[in-house]
Amino acid sequence: MLRLSATKNAFGMSRAMVSRRIARKPMNLTHASYSTRSSNQGNSKGKIIVGLGALVAGTTLFNIFYEKENPKSSIDPPLVKRSFPDGAISVIFVLGGPGSGKGTQCAKLVKEQGFVHLSAGDLLREEQKREGSQYGELIASYIKDGKIVPQEVTISLLDRAIKENYNKGQKRFLVDGFPRKMDQALTFEEQIANSKFTLFFECPEEVMLRRLLERGKTSGRADDNIESIRKRFATFIDTSMPVIDYFEKLGKVVKIRCDQPVDEVYAKVKQSIASRSA
Incomplete structure (x- = not known):
């Protein structure tokens, strides 16, 4: 039992299996590195989009509040009233x-x-x-x-x-x-x-x-x-x-x-x- 255990690691893997796994490791590391960059880029883009969305939403809410407190007049400023209307003099x-x-x-x-x-x-x-x-x-x-x-x-x-x-x-x-x-x-x-x-x-x-x-x-x-x-x-x-x-x-x-x-x-x-x- 002891001799058998020496030929396998704690996960029940033989030395050959470990060797094969190590041989494949650089490829997996490369893949992992690419995946990480893609993920980071995706996260960055996501953060930018979320930030822009928050900015737009905030601006919209501010405009709604401002217009509510400061309503625009739909009436043009009145013209200067003449002292005498037509026909008076x-x-x-x-x-x-x-x-x-x-x-x-x-x-x-x-x-x-x-x-x-x-x-x-x-x-x-x-x-x-x-x-x-x-x-x-x-x-x-x-x-x-x-x-x-x-x-x-x-x-x-x-x-x-x-x-x-x-x-x-x-x-x-x-x-x-x-x-x-x-x-x-x-x-x-x-x-x-x-x-x-x-x-x-x-x-x-x-x-x-x-x-x-x-x-x-x-x-x-x-x-x-x-x-x-x-x-x-x-x-x-x-x-x-x-x-x-x-x-x-x-x-x-x-x-x-x-x-x-x-x-x-x-x-x-x-x-x-x-x-x-x-």
Whole structure:
């Protein structure tokens, strides 16, 4: 029994069997090594997939919670509400180069047809002189240089003046010398009221220059001098003519030649307003 046991190991395997098993061992080790690498790669891939899945799930849960606490609005932000809806008041813009006779014609319309005449230039000059005005110096410098005062100032003054007169029962307005730029035109119609149409007084430059120099003898206006007048002409061409072109494309411009006698011009003005009011 002892001799037999010496020829076998504890598992009942003979030496020959052990030798054969050892001979095959390198092949099994190689196979085991490959299997281990494949297993490790598979585990790594699995871990990546699991990690990505957890990330996606976490992001989804966060979005659900965030949207619940911060719901998106399905309504666009409201547009700025105009001070006066369509039909509440009638606004006619009165444009033309400096000295084209806008003020003269507006005065006749006020007297005969009951319009309220609001001159943007007059409102700015009054604000400039008003004690304690925060815009006084700014307005003075812009007017002297023939530049256009920032629209926020002018539109604020017009809005206040229109509301004051509306509260007194007035509904027909001539806004003289405004809008001088496209941004003024668009902002006025967005925030205050839609204009009915624009009266555009056409006048040769030499005629306007002569009128302004004559007016400057008694007006006391800082801009009624040859230097400021030239600047105002250039500014009007550059900034105000695009406004005329814009409204003309909308069919909202009436052009009137104003290098004729005052009464002849006024007859055309009345006719134009009557035709637009019909």
